[in-house]
Amino acid sequence: MILSSGFDGNIYVLKDGDNVVLIDTGTGLFVSDIYRLVESLGLRKDSIRKVILTHVHIDHSGGLPKIVKDISPKVCVYEGEAQYIESGKGSVILSTMMGVSFPPTKVDVRLKDGEIMEIGKREFKVMNTPGHTAGSICLFDEENGILFSGDTVFPDGAFGRVDFPTGDPDALVRSIKMLSHLDVKHLFPGHMNAVLNEGKKHIELAARCAEMFL
Ligand SMILES: [Zn+2]
Structure with missing residues (x-):
């Protein structure tokens, strides 16, 4: 677990054999902390095979575009919210507050x-x-x-x-x-x-x- 600091959401790093599953990604300010935590489990950062979002607010989804760019894990989002990730809109209010842009990101699995x-x-x-x-x-x-x-x-x-x-x-x-x-x-x-x-x-x-x- 990476406990949230400030506005960020908690990030959960789950070890699944030689693979890693993330639940939420934080705003994106702490992606390098995720990679460090994965490495501390004795795995490479490209072991992250799957990212599950609990919802699309930017404090939970903001790290997703960078992780996808770096590693290309499977992105799993609830079917009712996948459209926000794919269109890049996320939650407009929260994106604006954070000044974070969110590039359209493909959802692989609609939960x-x-x-x-x-x-x-x-x-x-x-x-x-x-x-x-x-x-x-x-x-x-x-x-x-x-x-x-x-x-x-x-x-x-x-x-x-x-x-x-x-x-x-x-x-x-x-x-x-x-x-x-x-x-x-x-x-x-x-x-x-x-x-x-x-x-x-x-x-x-x-x-x-x-x-x-x-
Ligand atoms: Zn939220």
Whole structure:
């Protein structure tokens, strides 16, 4: 894990045998940190075979064009958001804020709700969790209780903003409630620290907070 600093999102580097799978890429300011982390696992940076985006906001997708240019991994984006990556629009608001340009980037795999992705020996279910953006996804490994939650839900009762394009407060409440019924041990969010062993408790708190405030 590369913990986000400032505006950046968290980046997850998953070792899958001799390959590496990334979940999110940050704004692009820390791509060299990703490569260093991959090398610290005893692998070359071109072992990055797959990049999965939890959603297309620039603080999660901004590193993608450079990684694609350097290494050409398979780019996996939820079917409802792939158009933003391919058109280069990303989230216009966030792109402008960061002054980041986003060259159109080809999406190789359009992820579908409910599909299973194999990463290493683990199986992750793709779950569309609208609210922060309409096409946000979480990745859930039911057997091991591991949830990558993007910007849908964070630790300590926090949750994603709903005031960006395609944001929807009611949908976010529904999505977090749905996640709160899962047996989540370990929560790996798109910002803030990871939670080990007590993920479910944090998601239940976020469900109550979201219902109260949204
Ligand atoms: Zn976001």
